[in-house]
Amino acid sequence: MTAQQFASDNYAGICPAAWEAMRAANEGSAVAYGRDDWTFRAADAMRAVFAHDADVFFVFNGTAANSLALASLCRSYESIIAADVAHIETDECGAPEFFSNGAKLLTVPTEGGKLTPAAIRRIATTRDDIHFPRPAVVTITQPTETGQLYSLEEIRAISAVCRDLGLKLHMDGARFANAVAALGCSPADMTWRAGVDVLCFGGTKGGMAVGEAVVFFDRALSDGFDYRCKQAGQLASKMRFLAAPWAGVLESGAWLDYAGHANAAARRLAEAVAGVPGVETVFPVQANAVFLRMAPEVTAALRGRGWVFYEFIGGAARFMFAWDAEVARVDALAADIAAEARSGAASYRQDRV
Amino acid sequence: MTAQQFASDNYAGICPAAWEAMRAANEGSAVAYGRDDWTFRAADAMRAVFAHDADVFFVFNGTAANSLALASLCRSYESIIAADVAHIETDECGAPEFFSNGAKLLTVPTEGGKLTPAAIRRIATTRDDIHFPRPAVVTITQPTETGQLYSLEEIRAISAVCRDLGLKLHMDGARFANAVAALGCSPADMTWRAGVDVLCFGGTKGGMAVGEAVVFFDRALSDGFDYRCKQAGQLASKMRFLAAPWAGVLESGAWLDYAGHANAAARRLAEAVAGVPGVETVFPVQANAVFLRMAPEVTAALRGRGWVFYEFIGGAARFMFAWDAEVARVDALAADIAAEARSGAASYRQDRV
Amino acid sequence: MTAQQFASDNYAGICPAAWEAMRAANEGSAVAYGRDDWTFRAADAMRAVFAHDADVFFVFNGTAANSLALASLCRSYESIIAADVAHIETDECGAPEFFSNGAKLLTVPTEGGKLTPAAIRRIATTRDDIHFPRPAVVTITQPTETGQLYSLEEIRAISAVCRDLGLKLHMDGARFANAVAALGCSPADMTWRAGVDVLCFGGTKGGMAVGEAVVFFDRALSDGFDYRCKQAGQLASKMRFLAAPWAGVLESGAWLDYAGHANAAARRLAEAVAGVPGVETVFPVQANAVFLRMAPEVTAALRGRGWVFYEFIGGAARFMFAWDAEVARVDALAADIAAEARSGAASYRQDRV
Amino acid sequence: MTAQQFASDNYAGICPAAWEAMRAANEGSAVAYGRDDWTFRAADAMRAVFAHDADVFFVFNGTAANSLALASLCRSYESIIAADVAHIETDECGAPEFFSNGAKLLTVPTEGGKLTPAAIRRIATTRDDIHFPRPAVVTITQPTETGQLYSLEEIRAISAVCRDLGLKLHMDGARFANAVAALGCSPADMTWRAGVDVLCFGGTKGGMAVGEAVVFFDRALSDGFDYRCKQAGQLASKMRFLAAPWAGVLESGAWLDYAGHANAAARRLAEAVAGVPGVETVFPVQANAVFLRMAPEVTAALRGRGWVFYEFIGGAARFMFAWDAEVARVDALAADIAAEARSGAASYRQDRV
Known part of the structure; x- marks a missing residue:
């Protein structure tokens, strides 16, 4: 075993709270495909953390979480507004385009990866002809790839312009926990109360082996998402091992x-x-x-x-x-x-x- | 904890050999995305088991393993010949069609899910016009959904007709271990020596939390498969936790x-x-x-x-x-x-x- | 020039009414992409024929018309209920699967290609788990591939079961004109008044060089269809030459x-x-x-x-x-x-x- | 009829040579789906013009021609290198992404839309990890959107870097005729002799009602393209009306x-x-x-x-x-x-x- 490096937060292993939950979940048999008690419990824990009756899905990784969520918020001929350095643009090998069957990422030059209401409005209204994909959703990364935070005011301002333009708001929260810890606010304030429609809440970088949660704050948007996950190879048969770690870290506050x-x-x-x-x-x-x-x-x-x-x-x-x-x-x-x-x-x- | 049920083999938890490997893999940091020692080790163990210099990929689940493998063996306007009760037809919610962007499954009525050379030849040669998808690949499930086995002779006969017709041969081995144990033959004899091009080797039903292996016996066919996995949300960042269990069960013979x-x-x-x-x-x-x-x-x-x-x-x-x-x-x-x-x-x- | 054959109705050329309209449309310049007078006129003629404020789109061929319409009525993880001998199943080379990015055709054994309410209900309710694509739309061919007609009562009965099950109803009318002529009813009675949501109205077999019309009787369903056509390579730049023939044959009753x-x-x-x-x-x-x-x-x-x-x-x-x-x-x-x-x-x- | 405008070259109607060919093709019946004499004749005329045994396909419009050609030259997880102002990037509503199921366009800032060998090399070699789509094909527009021409030397230099990097070379020739007329060179010199693999030769802007030709100079690359066209809704049943205009303009030199x-x-x-x-x-x-x-x-x-x-x-x-x-x-x-x-x-x- 070599000395610890800080090359990436996914170099870290499984945190004790997640490990202990996996161990506990490994006792005996369990129903498959997410109809087990651990999955219900983890989803309930998520709803408690967000103080909201959200619809929660556990998938394998962040590529899939973000791509599936975005695909559910647009059609193939629509576009996704993102920061130029957003992970979905620079490091997902075309996954959003693949899952959405061709939706286009419209990227905006940014400072540190943070979109602004003005930039969103500008890019969303530049074209309105059928020769260019129609904007449908905005995605923000909280914190950004370079570790910057949107303040609650900034998120609210972005969601206001989204509502004004008829766009959905998605948050890539691969490191969402770091954002909550840094701002010291409630998860609710940072998401649905600020107008976020869907959050991809990262578990892997937070200390799990695999697993991210897709949290729909508006249940009208999650219709069919279970089928979408299944078709896209993101429904775990032994779901308890994806869900239990969430129960472990959320219930304990870890x-x-x-x-x-x-x-x-x-x-x-x-x-x-x-x-x-x-x-x-x-x-x-x-x-x-x-x-x-x-x-x-x-x-x-x-x-x-x-x-x-x-x-x-x-x-x-x-x-x-x-x-x-x-x-x-x-x-x-x-x-x-x-x-x-x-x-x-x-x-x-x-x-x- | 309730008494053990036999409703499905994915009701079972993580087997000791896989668990112990995960525990060992959880010590310290590791490089991400499959460039870690555990992944190299697991792939080597796979090659040793098959006595072949195969190209090995670890993905999250069987839906993805089979769908990605099949998508790599055909184009969207081609077809996949399968048994009528094949899992990819009856229980994957259209995943092969999604991953391949529209390839069509041509199903054959079978006894117990076993294709025959004659049936393959018949369905592969029924149509040869551009109004119907061109056959590209045959998939067999070993053992079948109802637990029947193809003998080595049967697999060889199927691969012979595949070669004759220019079709690739894919094996859905969600329960491949059960087939090897039942027939008492070598993994090599059941696969590449019998003409199988790609095997999806099930880990989940074999005792892992998550994870299947896609084994390309012909490396000419695996070009770009790493990119394909990444784009499709099937590249684990903490790959060691998918790979270590394979090392654990393969090296030990468990x-x-x-x-x-x-x-x-x-x-x-x-x-x-x-x-x-x-x-x-x-x-x-x-x-x-x-x-x-x-x-x-x-x-x-x-x-x-x-x-x-x-x-x-x-x-x-x-x-x-x-x-x-x-x-x-x-x-x-x-x-x-x-x-x-x-x-x-x-x-x-x-x-x- | 050889003697006339009856191998297919697409062996015929361009009918005089369509030809004359193309000739007239060829005088001078015209705005591109469907904002020209001929396109407005053809769409108006269509609305007059159907006595309904439908949303009308002109595309190049029947493969695209049906596939685009069906794709707009379902998501990739959903299914399309069709007769076993439906053209979209037997002769479109997987086009519906391609345009929808993987929706599955659920086919029903039929007599002469006619679906029944009972058969629709049976296949639509066989499965209700996420491992199988969720039914979203029923497609009927009027007349069928073998020339049979649904009576108005039969269409109404089918649309009733569709409404009951939450399914959309699509009519493949590659030979719609032949059906209207045969039944002697109004186009309205055969479509929206009977519960049809979207009609693909064949022009090619009716005497045009190229061109089919997609008619949305429910405008709530056509949102974004113009973008969908554009992205899928089905927006003609010189649209007047697709539209004028429709004006020609519809206005004259030809x-x-x-x-x-x-x-x-x-x-x-x-x-x-x-x-x-x-x-x-x-x-x-x-x-x-x-x-x-x-x-x-x-x-x-x-x-x-x-x-x-x-x-x-x-x-x-x-x-x-x-x-x-x-x-x-x-x-x-x-x-x-x-x-x-x-x-x-x-x-x-x-x-x- | 209003006075002639020069807003776009697709405001023009059908040229006399194309019209006369359509008229002649409209005499009597003809076999469908491209097995008619006009289609054979038009393809032969194309081969004569290029002095090469190319494989020729006639499709409906430029969106489809370019998108299908590009999709045939890459896989979903690969990328297409294009100029920033290329039509496929700015005005096709995500069609290349749709037809390819998610391939990414990598655009290069240009002067007047012209790529350079240096720019191609730079963007093609910036990334070589699986988190970013692998470059597979370069597309150049001749003439560019703003009417600039690549010289033969420039095309040859680009194809040299393509060969060096293992990339295919595609030419968007929506206005190819204008380029040939302007440079006064042979079509062969501008394409296959300069290293172009596939040309999309525009017919619509050249005076046809509908129709573009996809010309594969390397027949090894066209395998399955007929199926691809069919599945994508780009196989005309009355193909003679797409093909005859090509015969008309090519044979006459019009x-x-x-x-x-x-x-x-x-x-x-x-x-x-x-x-x-x-x-x-x-x-x-x-x-x-x-x-x-x-x-x-x-x-x-x-x-x-x-x-x-x-x-x-x-x-x-x-x-x-x-x-x-x-x-x-x-x-x-x-x-x-x-x-x-x-x-x-x-x-x-x-x-x-």
Whole structure:
């Protein structure tokens, strides 16, 4: 076993609350395809967390959760408005287009992946002829790929423009728990009370083996979604093993604690490297991600020290923290960054001399 | 916790070998999306079991495994030849048609779900005009939905007609382990040596939480399949938890032991009720399924005693046995059947008097 | 130029009314994509014929008309109930499945292709679990492939069961004109007044070069259909040439005269061969098709005399009559059939001696 | 009938050569679905024009021609590299995505819609992970939407990079005739000799009622394309009326004369307004399009004089010329532009005073 890395929050394993629930769910037989007690219990727990009689579906992964939800909100000849750096655009290999049979993503240039009401209105009203797909749904990522948060006011403003234009509002919440923990608001306030129609609530990055929840706050929109999941290969026969972890983390509140822990680890790193010369924090650290811009020789040196991370979005090194982030490792990373940056900066200055 | 039922083999939980592998895989961090050691190890174990350099993919469930494999073997305007009672026709909610974007299933009336070379040739050559989908692939289920087995000779004869007609041969092996255990042959002999191009090897019914393996024996056919899985929402980020159970059951041989145990339970029930008046074994018991035709009052009485089972395919009660079948429960079921059948037969005779 | 054949009604060319309209439409320039005067005029003519404020779309062919209409009435995980010999099942190469992205055709064994309320109810209620596509729409062909007609009472009874079960009712009217001419009823009575939601009204077989009309009697169902047509490659840029022929045949009433002529030709043949030994009329001749069962040597001899026709649905020879059927050719066909049948019957009797 | 407009080349009607061929094709009966003499003749004429044994398919419109061709060259999880202003991206309502079941268009910022080898290489090699669709095909538009031409050298350079990267090369030739007429080269040199795999050759804009040809220069790529057309609603039953116009224009050479005429009309307008103050020709006039940037009051005044035209791509007025462009109307347009521009310029100067 190698030392912990922060390359991605899906490098983490199964959290204790999810594991214990799986263990408990593994006792004896259970009815298949989601008619078991664990699934009912997990869906009830979800409704309790959101204080709303939502319709809840458990699917295998985020690709499917988002794509199925979006496909249910549009027809093939319609379009989905998204941020240019939205995961569904950049990293799902055309999954939304596949599940929807051809709906088009209309992407908007953004700062840090956040859509604005003005940008939505502009792109939604640019074309109104049948030669271009009709806008049907807006998707926002909370937090964004780079860890920024929409405030409740911002979500409300977006949902207002959506209602005005007849668009549905979808939230990609692969890291929804991190957003709730960061804003300290209620899940209800961040979603249905702010006008979100459907939420894809990420379980995998939150500490499960597999599994995301699709939460329809408006039950009129979920008609047929069970059939849709089945046809698309997203109905688990032994559903209890997808559902039980949700019961485990939701009933105990662990989902929020873990997310808070991950966020704190990100803040800890950000604070530790603040002021280090040659290390620039590229995006505000609001959730569990830290993007640092450093000289190439610094990132190379960090890799030489054994650190694993991705560089993207303009060459910044990304560090993601999960439920299992070890404080000592965070500190070790911060120390190595500081050391290499200072050394790199020194040598860089020497180069210039 | 209620007493064990035999309504389906997906009512069973996670087998010890899979569980222990998941536990081991849960130590520490791991690279995502299948580039981790567990995935490499599981794929290697699969290749060892088949004595072949196959290309192996781990996906979430059988709906997806079969549908993705079939979609990769045909184009939307082609057809898939299948038995009339094939699971992909009767219980996948149109998944093959969805994943293939419209390929048509051409079904053949069968005895117990087994295709024959003659039937394949007949349906594949009935039409040769562009107004009807062009046959591209044949799918056989081993064992069939009702528990019948293709012999190696039968598979070879089918693959011969497939080659002759330019068709690919796919095997739906949701219960492949049961077939291998029953026939006592090597996995290689039952698949690539007999001319099977792609196998969907079921893990869920074999004792995993989620997960099936798609095994391409001809690597020329697997080009792009990784992209296909990703786009279709079947690439697990924490792949280790899908892969480790495979390593667990394959390396230890547990996959075959469990299947043998399940088959034995089916035989045990079948033998126990053989000769009981009013109880007819509908299909030969060759794998882990037993179908019993009994009078309605008998099945009702069994339900009254707490037994859960499905009736279908002509009103027969189906009993499926999994890796966890308790011998005592099998015997209890057999005893209850015998008792109710004798009582029912008696009262039935009285009714007639 | 060879002598006229009756192999299919799409062997006929462009009828004078359509041709003259195309000629007139070809004067000068016109706005593209259906915003031209001819398209408005044709749609108005359609509404006048149906005495209803329907939403009308002109597309290129029947494959597309039916498939687009059906796709608009269901989702990919739903099913379409159709007769076993429906054209969409037997001769569209999986088009409905393609346009709907995987909807399943549930076919019902029929006599002459006519669905019954009982059969619809039976197949629509057989399954109600998510493992099988949910019924969403019923399609009937008027007249059927073999030339049978649904009476108005039969259509009303079917629409009643559709409403009861929450299903939409679609009519494949590739030869709708022949049905109206045969029943002598109003187009309105045969469609929206009888509960039909969407009609695909065939133009090609009625005497046009290309073109079918999709008529939505319930405008709530046509939302987005213009986008759907565009995306599916069914929006003609020079729409006037699809629309003008409709104006031509509808405004003049020629559509009905031509259909009546074709029907009369079919009756003429049927009457001429009635009673000829060895010639059996397989289906009641109600529209423009005649199916004759004759000995193989008779059909071979007819081919030897230069007649072209298809044999199908149990080996019967099919003769289809279009707007241009020449009475003399019909009589010549009848005479040849009678001569060969008598000769064949004679030789057949001799063979038996 | 109103005076001729130059808003689009699809405002024009049916050219004499196509009309006469349709008239001739309308004599008598003909076999359906493309097995008639006219279709064979038109395909032969196409092969003669290209001096190549190509596989030729006639479909209804350009949306379908391009989308079907592209779908045949990629799988759903692959991508299509196109110019940012390519028609398939901006004006086909998601048709390529629909026909391909989700392939993604990767668009490249261009000058006038022309891709370069460097840009193709860059976008094709940016990503090589399974989270992003794999590039499979490049499409170029000849001439581009704004009337620019790829030289033969440019096409060859593009096909070289395609071969190097394993990509197929598709040419959208909605106005292919205009390109051939403008460059004065052979159709062969512009296509297969330069490395183009598949050409969509536009007939509608060239003077037909409906119809485009898909020309596969590599017959290995056309396998199954007939089935694909049928399933997608693009197989005409009365194919002779799609094919005959092609025979008409190709055999006579009219296709090239008409295109030359249209190009000359564009040049005539461009030359007439060259030097007129306040009128800027936005793109080089190489084919049949002229884009003029004029002050808003000038375009308004032109509309006031009855001229119909679109403004797009940065507010320029587009004038498109077809086979039927009347020289007198071109001159009238030029005169009106000059008059209004001078007047507008005058009043504009006055405003500034």
